[in-house]
Structure formats: structure tokens, C-alpha cells
Amino acid sequence: MKSILFVCLGNICRSPIADGCAKKYVLENGLDIKIDSAGTGSWHVGEAPCANSIKVAKKYGVNISNLRARQVTKSDFDNFDLIIALDESNYRDLERLGAKNLVKLGIYGHNGADVPDPYFFKEYDGFVKVFKMIDECVSNLFAEIK
């Protein structure tokens, strides 16, 4: 395993958290794995993660403020060994685009559950729950691929 791409809808709420948690894990464990994230949609390309994602990540020691949203491309499917969708709708969109080696993040310890989209809820509490779920799944993912 040399590279992992996390994909959600906008690449501003959920996948930046997964990206940040995974990069932190890679750094702390001296692994040589490229980590990136992207969105299936283009609405937020070039934007920083949403304020609540930056805030909750910071609270748990993960700095994601420098990330910028980008849209997934077909070349990503050749350039990454593993593509990880944050929910079922992202999974289906990626499947339709031709993604290979595609899984859902929730298979790593959450029975394949979707990571809920906190974008339309806005409350910070929702982001704490989402962060904890993503962080757990990312840890389980690395435990599995080691």
C-alpha cells in the first residue's frame, strides 16, 4: 500500500478530516504512504475545509487548515492504490466514474456505515461525532493494512 485517497462530496467537511487523521498517523508511525483527499463535486474547489472541521480537528491535534478542496479525476484511479468513499452515495459516484480498489471508510470497524454528512446540520456537536468515527476508522484501516 503506497497511496490512499479519501473522497466525499465537497472535500470540505469529511474527507479533509480523514486526510488529516491519516497524514498524522503516517507521520507518527514513520510510514511511507501518500495520503490525499478529493470531492466528487466541484462546488468548493480551492476552498479550505469548513470552519467546524478545522475546529474539531484542531481540538484533537490534527491541523487541516492548509488543505484545499479539489475534485476527483479519473487519473486518481490510476495514481492511488486505494480509494476510500465516505458514504454510499460517494461510493456509487466513484464506481460510476470507474474507480478501482474502492471501499467505504465505514467497513473499518463501523459495519460499513456511512460517515454522516455534517454540512447541512452546522452544529459543532455533529462534527465531534463525525471526527471520532473517522478517526476510529482510519486507525482501524492502518491496523489492517500494516
Ligand code: 4NP
Ligand atoms: P463534505 O460535505 O462532502 O463532507 O465535504 C459537503 C460539502 C458541501 C456540500 C455537501 C456536502 N454541498 O452541497 O455543497
